[in-house]
Amino acid sequence: MRGAVLHAPGDVRVEEREDPKIVAPTDAVIRLSATCVCGSDLWPYRGIEAVDGPSPMGHEYVGVVEAVGGEVTSVKPGQFVIGSFFASDNTCEICQAGYQSSCVRREPMGALGAQAELLRVPLADGTLVATPDMPSADLIPSFLAASDVLGTGWFGAVAAQAGPGKTVAVVGDGAVGLLGVLAAKQLGAERIIAMSRHASRQKLALEYGATDIVTERGDEGVAKIKELTGGLGAHSVIEAVGTQESMLQAIHSTRPGGHVGYVGVGHDVTLDGLELFFSHVHLHGGPAPVRQYLPRLIDLIFNQEIDPGKVFDLELPLSQAAEAYRAMDERRAIKALLTV
């Protein structure tokens, strides 16, 4: 089969890889309908995260079950399924508490390389969720979004306790930030402030439910959020970038007693204990337990109540993965979908 492999920073190639097979009786193999490039794929692509030799890339996937191991009972060949970037058993105590991305048996899907024609999914029963029926082609981008960016934005909104009566600010206007806006809206937030200085992203934020746009960043952005919230700060802030600046922008934009939900993978972020202490905020985040939200998200998408697929503003065949990476690296695209 064909799959994307990162050879060195900036060097992604689609090449022949060995077909994945059922290894454990709890595995499934799926034939992908679509996959995509994640903001977090850009860290190794940019050389910020070290790469140890040629690495298969990608951890977002939707497709049709091709084969299942002997112990798999909840999905079967022919079904259209979605899974998250961590395989999980969905039965351990941590999964049952809603933290499937910290499952005691979790396996990172990124190591298996989802930017490919076929993908082995470990712990298939605990990882994959089937759609009620074979979806029409126009819904595929939205289901693909559920595999990571929608689930991650959703977790950011839940961790920030977005809900009725709340003012929510969103730091970051990438796909996760934009879908954090969508999630905050679905969770009933009263006011949603999107922080963005890009016209196309502002437009999508407004479409997804943002009520205000703040273009300022850093301390000026914080001052603007304070100004919009009677000097107090937002109740809930979703951090969807993962840099020192964005994390501090999020914490400083939150009122005492408020909640920061951070889902940007922190790179070179350090927090000062005393500053955090007196900020009085709640801080929660990490790798989103997307599996927890999949049934609800699939429902919302299947019933066309939400359209998260709009974050894909570039669609290319898998063979052009290198161009997809370049477009995202240069911020020419919010998020690139690869058809398989």
Next chain:
Amino acid sequence: MRGAVLHAPGDVRVEEREDPKIVAPTDAVIRLSATCVCGSDLWPYRGIEAVDGPSPMGHEYVGVVEAVGGEVTSVKPGQFVIGSFFASDNTCEICQAGYQSSCVRREPMGALGAQAELLRVPLADGTLVATPDMPSADLIPSFLAASDVLGTGWFGAVAAQAGPGKTVAVVGDGAVGLLGVLAAKQLGAERIIAMSRHASRQKLALEYGATDIVTERGDEGVAKIKELTGGLGAHSVIEAVGTQESMLQAIHSTRPGGHVGYVGVGHDVTLDGLELFFSHVHLHGGPAPVRQYLPRLIDLIFNQEIDPGKVFDLELPLSQAAEAYRAMDERRAIKALLTV
């Protein structure tokens, strides 16, 4: 009046200070029955926090109202009252959300010096809570504990979401940690693990409801907590020290999705963003909103359902404040009460 003043590290003197008077119409002046030395008083005493000239000390107090300003309506002269280490209006949006220690009009009581015979309390209506009746002398230590250490331990337990079905670990065996144990018990925690290597403190922890004692610290302490919790870590961890080691011990002892409630004032604590991200914990803490809990705590003490005053294992007259500081600095005493 007489009051304790810190002149330089290690140099606390009880000397003549000017009698406090009503300054604003929202003030009260109280005649103290007792006051005490706080773990946080030891930071400037040890020279770790800079002191800018002679500073009145103390922020924990109980006593009888002596005078009130013209706008004070909720307390009156002759009543026995308790207040917290931050004066608060108890009416602003932040107070109403339960974060009185971040009240938009808050004033730190430490600056006014509660280790003294008299104390001016700003925003008396929002700060002071009267007991139902004049308490008997044996209850005074417990009411004094409510002014800070009990309320702080309580907030730690609430922030850690201690409650039914939960395993709670407590890092720190000072007065706050011990009262964190008491709070976790009152909040219905199933299992409470006190981390302590001091026999007298272990004994009090067990009396307050601890079910297990762990004597190991650092990574060994974490390993022990994991061992006691099926390899997962505690659901709830109260951090009541405020050092880098204790904070990491708390975070590492918490299972993914669990809650760290940190109430030790962080000194030279820095948290790595990526490590925090993958820990998957909830982190909440800061200066305890003691005012929120005072009515409930006063009730529990007045009805003799809890005995937080036991954390005072040294009682001296105010005139011997210097010895009280020394005893706590040298860890000869858990907490020193000063009779006035």
